[in-house]
Amino acid sequence: MNRTKEIWMSGFALFSMFFGAGNLILPPLLGFKALDQWLIVALGFAITAVVIPIMAIYAHAKLQGTLYDFGKKVSPLFSTVYCVLIYIIAIALPAPRTASVTHEMAIQPFFETPTLLTSTIYFLLVLVFVLNRSKVLSIIGKFLTPLIVLILLLIISIGIFSDASIANSGVSGAPLVDGILEGYQTFDAVGGVVVGAVLIISLNLRGHNGFEEKKELIKKSGLIAGTGLFVIYAGLIVVGALYSSYFPSDIDRTALLAGLSLETLGSIGRTFLSVLVALACFTTAVGIITGTADYFKGLFGNSQKAYITTGVIGCVIGIIVGSYNVGFIIDIALPALMFIYPITIILILLNTVPSKWASPLVFKTVVLATFIFSIPDFLKFLVNPKQLEPIVNSIPLAQHSLGWVLPALAAFILTNLFQKTSTARSDS
Structure with missing residues (x-):
């Protein structure tokens, strides 16, 4: 063809x-x-x-x-x-x-x-x-x-x-x-x-x-x-x-x-x-x-x-x-969407960035942060949303069901910095 x-x-x-x-x-x-x-x-x-x-x-x-x-x-x-x-x-x-x-x-x-x-x-x-x-x-x-x-x-x-x-x-x-x-x-x-x-x-x-x-x-x-x-x-x-x-x-x-x-x-x-x-x-x-x-x-x-x-x-x-x-x-x-979508998005993004920025440790920390901070997003469909207000109000963007975004980004940056610093120390 x-x-x-x-x-x-x-x-x-x-x-x-x-x-x-x-x-x-x-x-x-x-x-x-x-x-x-x-x-x-x-x-x-x-x-x-x-x-x-x-x-x-x-x-x-x-x-x-x-x-x-x-x-x-x-x-x-x-x-x-x-x-x-x-x-x-x-x-x-x-x-x-x-x-x-x-x-x-x-x-x-x-x-x-x-x-x-x-x-x-x-x-x-x-x-x-x-x-x-x-x-x-x-x-x-x-x-x-x-x-x-x-x-x-x-x-x-x-x-x-x-x-x-x-x-x-x-x-x-x-x-x-x-x-x-x-x-x-x-x-x-x-x-x-x-x-x-x-x-x-x-x-x-x-x-x-x-x-x-x-x-x-x-x-x-x-x-x-x-x-x-x-x-x-x-x-x-x-x-x-x-x-x-x-x-x-x-x-x-x-x-x-x-x-x-x-x-x-x-x-x-x-x-x-x-x-x-x-x-x-x-x-x-x-x-x-x-x-x-x-x-x-x-x-x-x-x-x-x-x-x-x-x-x-x-x-x-x-x-x-x-x-x-x-x-x-x-x-x-x-x-189901609020539970699985943030993790799916993160896995897609991590698999498209260069491998040097996406080590197994980066995958672990970013996925864990995403999971933890997306919990309020799917829980609000299962419990009374008012019960979650103190948590939601304390997490940036959580009011928009995007509370996982900044923690995932922070985990990505901090883990890469930690690995880069550790590598530099071991080389010296």
Whole structure:
């Protein structure tokens, strides 16, 4: 295959595996609420939904292993536990959510069928793709992604060049933080460490064995996917801001996206959106289940039986959880996100910086600091937030659910200084 064509195909496949349910329904409501602050919100959203996930792909290019390699410098036990948690969360929340969004936006407007029927048919089709592992990247990159991009660009272009205008000013006191935290809900940082491993294995199956060759291909594919994600996110956010006066203030995420497609594409917009939602969600579900099955296949001695069993279990969980509504799945995901996201972000960042600044000791101290100072962020969803106020008020940025950021940075700097000083003393 032509090298340039393969880079673009892999980039499209990455984009498609990232671009799922949350990526569709979250940005428009962000813009809808942000109004004239939409650009600041878009930049915040891009940090956790574009920059960090693409850095995960770059880390995969550097490591060219599995998700286990992301945390092994902390300890083998930590990395194993982290991997299992990531994959359990991935198949229990973002993968089923794709079926729920598909039902609410692509099936429910046309048919009065139960959500359980949708999620059952949906994950049976996902399983077909998962079991045809070697063809996943090719099918997604060649056929599905171009359709997704075309429909989205139509909605965004018509929306931006319409007569709609932003009528009011945004009232958020921290639009950048709003964007950053909403980016958590895309699961894209988790997606980056999961689907990056899918890309590595797919390239190996296609005969790419050279380290530097794969590294270049992965980096360029990541750049294509990241650029596409940012353009689409920013476009959906600004369209949400432009059409803010067209909808009631209490509109939910799925209803807003449906309304925007109707306003921009007319009556045919609903049909277009149905196709878009089904394609975008489906490719993400395939990427998540495939990545999870790949991991457990490796964990059990490259066992094809383990791969098939994991794929089946993942799809059964998808059928059950995917039968609930989108709002419910988003709500139950928040504690898990606040727990796993900070650690995931830190592992991605540590695996992208030069190795001389990311020794095993640095990994240990930074991950430990991140874990300790992110505890209040997920505890507030499990206990009365007022009980945590004294702790939250004493930690910088904790009021914005980012209390782990400065301690992690301090741990990184201080540990590196300590190691540099120790090395200098031993040399003298």
